[in-house]
Amino acid sequence: MLPPSPAPLFSPQYSIVIPLYNEEAILPLLYPRLQAVLAQLAGPSEVIFVNDGSRDRTLALVRQLREQDPRICYLSLARNFGHQIAVTAGLQYARGQAVIVMDADLQDPPELIPAMVAQWQAGFEVVYARRTQRRQEDWFKRLMAYGFYRLLRQLADVEIPADTGDFCLMDRRVVQVLNAMPERGRYLRGLRAWVGFRQTSIPFQRDPRAAGSVKYTFRKSLALAIDGLVSFSRLPLRLATYLGLLSALVALIMAILVFYWRWFVPNSPLTGFAAIAIAVFFLGAVQLVSIGILGEYVGRIYDEVKGRPLYTLAEVAGFEGEAR
The missing domain is CATH 3.90.550.10 (Spore Coat Polysaccharide Biosynthesis Protein SpsA; Chain A)
Incomplete structure (x- = not known):
């Protein structure tokens, strides 16, 4: 039988x-x-x-x-x-x-x-x-x-x-x-x-x-x-590049202005501490933003390569006899 x-x-x-x-x-x-x-x-x-x-x-x-x-x-x-x-x-x-x-x-x-x-x-x-x-x-x-x-x-x-x-x-x-x-x-x-x-x-x-x-x-x-x-x-990654180019352009403009002020406006206060502080803060902000953007992508790569399961189950009901 x-x-x-x-x-x-x-x-x-x-x-x-x-x-x-x-x-x-x-x-x-x-x-x-x-x-x-x-x-x-x-x-x-x-x-x-x-x-x-x-x-x-x-x-x-x-x-x-x-x-x-x-x-x-x-x-x-x-x-x-x-x-x-x-x-x-x-x-x-x-x-x-x-x-x-x-x-x-x-x-x-x-x-x-x-x-x-x-x-x-x-x-x-x-x-x-x-x-x-x-x-x-x-x-x-x-x-x-x-x-x-x-x-x-x-x-x-x-x-x-x-x-x-x-x-x-x-x-x-x-x-x-x-x-x-x-x-x-x-x-x-x-x-x-x-x-x-x-x-x-x-x-x-x-x-x-x-x-x-x-x-x-x-x-x-x-x-x-x-x-x-x-x-x-992938645009946020490109944004970091654009910010770098922008900071380089601003730095070039500031260098030209400082050169102009030093030669033609020798008593201008803008050639002192204020200009240096602005440049430092601006470049620092660009670097931190760029690192943050890169960190978002690198963090996701790190999560992927660890290979952990997406979730763990404590209880299942209604799927008896099903292969999983």
Whole structure:
């Protein structure tokens, strides 16, 4: 008698990847809206929650949801690795033919997913959400976001769409390409643009956070912006060269002026300490800026050559029997 054949591995049509960090207040609001959206999708689905080292009851609530709904899977990272790494972990475990990435704060409305699926079924491999309005965000944050996206678009080696975040749908082929990229300084919306394929956007108005506190502080947003700029542009390195040339030009002009003042305006105070101090401070600033720019790139090279894993897992549920 032949042995029974192994049970087939679960192969969902849709995977929804949602990173979580201290989101116990938002989960009771998020899950019912996800349920309503999943009911509209034709085909089996899975929801992958990625607990990014939360310090509240987020993981306990996710375990409860897993007991109630077998479509819920989760990964719990051993510590807080950051939003981009948490999304990366979810992408590496996602099994769907279409993979949706969204934040848990409900600023990315789950109700937009069916429209994304419709575009995917029409033949687009990447469907990203483009923000047309940021509700209840202060003017400074809106101004900084507006300026950064347009600056990055001008400086980056690839065209990264403006006013877009990580909220998107990606075809299985796109996810496989992203998973094959070993780099550690990950700026996923830039990588998503770099891989190519047919891409389109869906406009939406971004709602305020439904509950809890904002996780992307100004410091984290600035760090993500620097990652995006350094990862997709070599212009900062050229900037160091331009600053060096500029300082040389200024030094030449100052030398000519000092020569002129010494010969034709012998009593001018500008030939003394003030001129020397200005030159020293200017050259020192150029050197420090150049070293800082080089340090950003060298630091990323150092992170890459160490070869450490992107993350470590403390707990996994919903992927039993899958080879990893």
